[in-house]
Amino acid sequence: MKKDKASAPAVKVDKKAMRARTWKLVKKNKMVYLMILPVIIYYILFHYKPMYGIIIAFQNYAPRKGILGSPWVGFKHFSDFFGGYYFWRLLRNTLMLSFATLIFGFPVPIILALLINELRSKKFSKIVQTITYMPHFVSMVVLCAMIRQFVGSTGFITAFFTNFGYDGSNMLSKTALWIPIYVLSNIWQGSGWGSIVYLAALTSIDSELYDAAKVDGANRWKQTIHVTIPAILPTIIIMLIMRVGQIMGVGYEKTLLLYNDGILEVAEIISTYVYKMGMLNREFSFSTAVGLFNSVVNFILVIIANQISKKTTETSLW
Amino acid sequence: MAKKNLDLMDSSPKVKHSRGENIFNVCNIIFMVLFMIACLYPFWYVICASFSRSTLLMGNRHALLLPLGWSTAAYDRVFHTATIWRGYGNTIIYVGVGTLINIVMTLLAAYFLSRRELPGKTVLTIFIMFTMYFSGGMIPGFLNIQQLGLYNTRWALLLSGAVSTYNLIIMRTAMSGIDGALTESAMLDGAGHWTILFKIMVPLCKATIAVLVLYYGVAHWNAWFNALIYLADDDKGKSLQPLQMVLRQILILSDTSDAGVGDADVERLSETIKYATIIVSTLPILALYPFLQKYFTKGVMVGAVKG
Numbered sequence: 001m002k003k004d005k006a007s008a009p010a011v012k013v014d015k016k017a018m019r020a021r022t023w024k025l026v027k028k029n030k031m032v033y034l035m036i037l038p039v040i041i042y043y044i045l046f047h048y049k050p051m052y053g054i055i056i057a058f059q060n061y062a063p064r065k066g067i068l069g070s071p072w073v074g075f076k077h078f079s080d081f082f083g084g085y086y087f088w089r090l091l092r093n094t095l096m097l098s099f100a101t102l103i104f105g106f107p108v109p110i111i112l113a114l115l116i117n118e119l120r121s122k123k124f125s126k127i128v129q130t131i132t133y134m135p136h137f138v139s140m141v142v143l144c145a146m147i148r149q150f151v152g153s154t155g156f157i158t159a160f161f162t163n164f165g166y167d168g169s170n171m172l173s174k175t176a177l178w179i180p181i182y183v184l185s186n187i188w189q190g191s192g193w194g195s196i197v198y199l200a201a202l203t204s205i206d207s208e209l210y211d212a213a214k215v216d217g218a219n220r221w222k223q224t225i226h227v228t229i230p231a232i233l234p235t236i237i238i239m240l241i242m243r244v245g246q247i248m249g250v251g252y253e254k255t256l257l258l259y260n261d262g263i264l265e266v267a268e269i270i271s272t273y274v275y276k277m278g279m280l281n282r283e284f285s286f287s288t289a290v291g292l293f294n295s296v297v298n299f300i301l302v303i304i305a306n307q308i309s310k311k312t313t314e315t316s317l318w
Numbered sequence: 319m320a321k322k323n324l325d326l327m328d329s330s331p332k333v334k335h336s337r338g339e340n341i342f343n344v345c346n347i348i349f350m351v352l353f354m355i356a357c358l359y360p361f362w363y364v365i366c367a368s369f370s371r372s373t374l375l376m377g378n379r380h381a382l383l384l385p386l387g388w389s390t391a392a393y394d395r396v397f398h399t400a401t402i403w404r405g406y407g408n409t410i411i412y413v414g415v416g417t418l419i420n421i422v423m424t425l426l427a428a429y430f431l432s433r434r435e436l437p438g439k440t441v442l443t444i445f446i447m448f449t450m451y452f453s454g455g456m457i458p459g460f461l462n463i464q465q466l467g468l469y470n471t472r473w474a475l476l477l478s479g480a481v482s483t484y485n486l487i488i489m490r491t492a493m494s495g496i497d498g499a500l501t502e503s504a505m506l507d508g509a510g511h512w513t514i515l516f517k518i519m520v521p522l523c524k525a526t527i528a529v530l531v532l533y534y535g536v537a538h539w540n541a542w543f544n545a546l547i548y549l550a551d552d553d554k555g556k557s558l559q560p561l562q563m564v565l566r567q568i569l570i571l572s573d574t575s576d577a578g579v580g581d582a583d584v585e586r587l588s589e590t591i592k593y594a595t596i597i598v599s600t601l602p603i604l605a606l607y608p609f610l611q612k613y614f615t616k617g618v619m620v621g622a623v624k625g
Contacts, residue, residue, distance in 0.1 A: 022437045025435065025436065025437055026437055026438075029436055029511065031510055031511045031512065032429070032430055032433065032436060032511045033438075035426045035429065035430065035511060035512070035515070036426060036427065036430040036442070038423060038426065039423055039426055039427040039430075039446075039481060040442070040445075042423060042477075042480050042481060043445065043446060043449060043481070045462075045466065046459075046462070046477070046478055046479075046480070047449040047453065047454070048449075049454075049462050050453065050454025050455070050458040050459045050461075050462045051452070051453070051454045051458070052454075052458075053454050053457075053458030053459075053461055053462055054454055054455070054458055056457075056458065056461070063461075063464075112353070115346055115349065115350065116350075118342075118343075118346055119346065119347070119350065120343065124347070124350075127354075128350050128353075128354060129611075129615075130608055130611060131354045131357050131358060132353060132354065132357050133607075133611065133614070133615075134357055134358070134361075134604065134607065135357055135360075137536070137600075137603050137604060137607050138600060138604075139539065139540040139542075139562055139565075139599075139600070140540060140542065140562075141540075141542050141562045141565045141566050141569065141570065142565060142569070142596050142599060142600050144569075144570060145565070145569035145570055145592065145596060146360055146364065146596065148569075148570065149592065149593075150360070150363075154376075154379050154589075155379075156363065156379065156380055156381040156382070158379070159379040159380050159381075160380075160381070188356065188357070188360075192357065196615050200615075219336070219338075219339075220339060220342070245451065253542075253543050256543075257566070257570055271456075274455070274456050274457065275456060275547075278456060278457040278460070279456075279457075279460065279547055284457055284461065287456075287457050288455060288457045288458055291455030291456055291457060291458075292455060294455070295452055295453060295455055298451075299451055299452050302451050
């Protein structure tokens with residue numbers, strides 16, 4: 001594709017020739033287009049077709065009538081949702097859970113990576129890594145089962161806090177404990193694994209930078225502040241943008257496996273509400289509308305985060 | 319312990335540590351030891367509980383350092399629970415066939431996206447990347463599976479995530495890193511795209527492919543939500559359920575009846591059965607993991623190059 005600068009204007013003038021050239025390339029490589037065909041079909045069938053299916057959010061969808069035959073209702077489902085009893089509660093719960101996981105969960109892998117990086121023994125550092133990555137490999141169902149056992153009325157974590165005046169009942173039945181349980185178990189499962197990407201960034205720092213800092217009399221703390229953290233900042237920012245992209249999609253799998261009717265008031269989030277209304281109550285159009293609201297907010301958040309980061313730090317996803 | 323700690327700190331004896339640094343090193347090591355205990359203890363508790371005598375475990379509310387008594391009755395039950403083995407069988411199918419589909423599709427897509435000169439590459443990249451940030455959502459996805467006639471079949475679980483866009487980017491990055499001269503000279507020798515992909519790209523990207531096999535494999539192993547919404551709650555659906563859905567039945571919905579069909583013992587054993595079930599379902603992956611660790615971590619690093 002790359003052309004010499006001298007020939008660039010000629011290409012511009014002769015669009016026809018360019019098109020012919022492109023066509024020739026396509027013909028010459030037709031096998032590769034055949035190879036990519038299943039992938040394109042997959043993305044159309046399993047990603048773009050469901051996007052087309054979103055239009056049922058503006059209909060009263062009836063499975064028998066299909067998408068084309070169902071009556072249109074405009075924004076009715078959206079106004080029902082925004083004006084409904086649950087809207088603010090769901091939005092608050094979703095944002096609270098998201099920001100709690102972000103604020104408390106996001107820094108832990110970074111701190112862990114910095115501390116692992118400071119370990120002087122390679123062997124010990126390897127052991128620490130192997131062990132802290134382990135919880136990542138516990139499946140969501142098993143993790144939630146373990147949480148339910150440990151903080152249930154007979155669980156050892158409950159028993160532990162009973163020593164300090166806790167009343168000893170199932171901790172998952174307390175609205176005030178929902179977010180702490182969710183966030184702490186996230187940290188337990190994800191911190192070690194999350195530190196890998198930062199450790200990778202740390203190993204790629206030029207050691208000359210440290211030598212220079214040492215010559216300037218910087219101790220380890222100062223080296224961390226002035227060399228290490230600036231060096232891994234782009235990684236931190238990329239990870240942060242990616243996390244922002246998950247704000248509205250925060251852990252519905254985990255919530256579905258952990259919550260109970262007693263704490264819906266704090267635990268029900270938009271995505272679990274979509275599951276309930278859609279899959280259990282079969283209100284397809286309404287729940288699609290709620291889901292669409294969620295996806296759109298999410299999409300906007302990713303774009304905003306990416307733009308902010310592009311402007312301020314020149315690090316971005318695209 | 320103290321002596322050990324000193325050894326741990328001093329792998330570079332030439333460097334003199336200030337007092338503050340030594341204090342930091344000791345605190346750091348103590349913190350790491352505590353963190354590791356926090357990571358491991360839940361597993362240890364589950365192991366102890368699963369081997370405990372159920373009557374003793376029921377009376378106990380405290381943390382365990384060793385099993386209370388010794389009993390393998392719960393394992394006996396679990397090993398004789400047909401649904402667990404059926405779930406295992408299904409999960410092996412989903413992991414095996416599903417991962418194979420994943421890898422082939424990812425290779426095909428990554429090959430195209432890594433070729434510099436092909437027309438349509440930019441459009442296709444946007445076409446694929448867009449799905450990372452926007453999707454139809456749960457309900458249109460579910461209705462789509464129904465419309466495609468995949469509802470309540472294995473194919474719903476095998477095909478619905480045939481390509482992970484994130485993994486595709488990892489693969490593309492690896493293939494882009496291969497010297498273009500290699501593929502060009504192969505082309506001059508008359509090699510087609512299939513030959514280049516399978517004779518040049520695949521052997522050269524072996525390590526990345528290994529990483530993706532693990533990523534896809536673990537994802538299939540852990541998946542349960544698609545099975546919840548894409549499989550019906552009837553006999554056919556149940557016969558297709560992966561292990562994680564069976565676990566959900568036993569561990570989350572506390573339905574241990576399959577473990578003994580109305581046996582009076584089951585009630586008594588139900589707690590230890592849960593713990594034994596966790597061990598039986600988690601042990602294979604935890605036992606394999608240390609051997610595969612370097613591939614997993616390598617994958618994270620490759621992925622971090624270009625999120």
